[in-house]
Amino acid sequence: MDSLENKIQKLISSFKGIEPGKILNVIIKHDNGCPALRSHNLSDCTCNPEIITKGENKNGN
Numbered sequence: 001m002d003s004l005e006n007k008i009q010k011l012i013s014s015f016k017g018i019e020p021g022k023i024l025n026v027i028i029k030h031d032n033g034c035p036a037l038r039s040h041n042l043s044d045c046t047c048n049p050e051i052i053t054k055g056e057n058k059n060g061n
């Protein structure tokens with residue numbers, strides 16, 4: 001299991017490669033039963049979440 005620090009590092013590194021001016025969507029997928037699903041607090045996370053980032057054009061084109 002990743003430590004909280006590792007999870008945050010993973011989150012930060014997933015932001016890299018997103019160009020400035022793009023809208024960033026961040027989706028953190030937790031395992032079923034992870035306490036962070038209810039608390040929405042990453043520090044409660046006991047699973048190994050999948051972090052998905054998407055940069056989108058502001059005018060949707």
Ligand SMILES: [Zn+2]
Nearest residue numbers: 030034045047
């Ligand atoms: Zn989790």
